[in-house]
Amino acid sequence: MMTADPLDSPIRHALRAIADDIAPSSPPLTTIRRRGRLRRRRRAAALAGTYALVLAATGGVVASALPDHEGDPIASHTSIAPANPGGPQVRVVKAGEHVTIAPGVELWLDSDGYRWTDDVPGVRFHSVVDGNVDRSDPGVQGQLNEPVNQMEQDGPHLILRMFNGGVNDASDLSLFENDGIQLPDPADGTVVMLPGNPGWGVWYDVVPADRVAEPLGGTDE
């Protein structure tokens, strides 16, 4: 049971007071409808392209053409191989070994967490040992949905999740929300892990912008 904090009540009242200070206008339905329809059309076009890519992949063409980081073993044949041929590619990497996961984006794993660089200077880091990740709570954490190129908000987006609690097959990568809204299909992405199945790893995928923060895996129309 959550213990009440002395600040609970003041914060609650303060937030309501701040919220009540504003007077929202009516929703701009005409603009929303117009731009929403445009978005639907773009999304349908993007999905058509995605399906073409999937067809090519099942023919074994795309997997062999992926730009792998030199020296990175592709361990789809390891003990955590996907349950079906369409499952995520699994890459077992050495600690500190850099993997290119999208154009200009490198990821590497260490025992204390995972780091990545992108087009913003500096190394970004998510720790798995600082207490922010509940290691006793298996699941997917560390939500990241960002454009591969920050200057191209409508361009491809990198979706990255840290998973915790071990993984035996693709079905363990529960990237699904509780209310039934589907996040990216884990079978479409790639898993990066350290050797010895340490109980955590990183799953990632690159998807069109229209598929971020929205139901995925099907068409509306």
Place this chain on the structure above:
Amino acid sequence: LTDDSGFAEFADASWPRLVRIAHLLTGDFHEAEDLVQATFIKVYAHWPRLEREGADVHAYVRRALINNNNSRLRRRRVAQYLTPSLPDVARGDVRSADRAVDDRSAIAQALVSLPARQRTVVVLRYFEDLSDRQIADALGCSLGTVKAHAHRALAKLRQHPAFSDESLFSGAR
């Protein structure tokens, strides 16, 4: 005949509350309306499917709003990097004859001073009245992470002058 049966009603009913949530997340009314509009455009694009699948639209919209806000903050960080001398936000030293307005400004300032994830947890917990488990679902993180963010947010707010004023506590109860 339109393909968005029920959307207008949903938008009319939920727009004001979502703008208020966005206002608490962003600290800026205009940014809040822009954020909610961008979110509704995405919702509209998926409306037929959301209706067909009977999804929890409110939970979906809330999550989309949070994700859009995170993207907005990320773009802002990039903009700050590219623009070394940013214009002042002029949030400090707000003076007004109305003490209540001063208090709210100070509290809003305290809220805005929190890191984005902590601020989001505070807003969802204390304005949306979500449980920590529901917040974890909305943020796509663990229950432990939510508790950690909440703990750190409260610790920071406790240090802020806006929440050290005894009159605030007496007035809130």
